Amino acid sequence: MKKSRNLLVLLLAVSIFTSSCATVFGGHINSYQRTKPLPGQPQRRLRVAAFIVDIVLFWPGAIIDFATGAIYRPTPAPVDTQQPASNPVPAQSGSK
Template structure:
């Protein structure tokens, strides 16, 4: 019983460390965040705190954040 509890806690800790910060903590992703700006429009701003946390904690999480658009600030 105790070993399975330890294994479960270990698996949850690994899963939490491998998550992407902006996707998990950033809230709902808006349509503005999902769509790329058309040529001539200003670029979307990046959530710097989430990017720094992704790079320090688990850098592949930054890839997930960019793919989902969660790394960009909502309008």
């Protein structure tokens, strides 16, 4: 009985120390979250709420979230692809 209780406590402690807010509640981690952006690419955005909860409740959880990539949002920031309006070239009339 005492061995099983000790094992249960050990498993509970390990699960607490190896999990964190974004890892547990963030869902599936995709390749965008795992891959560090190359120079010139936009930086990944943090899940601010998960980061704050990690810091307030259990700061080593933030280390785990950064190591797994779970702390980053699963999709990139929207990129503005709209081109500025170009000035139309006035039509030339008649000959000189």
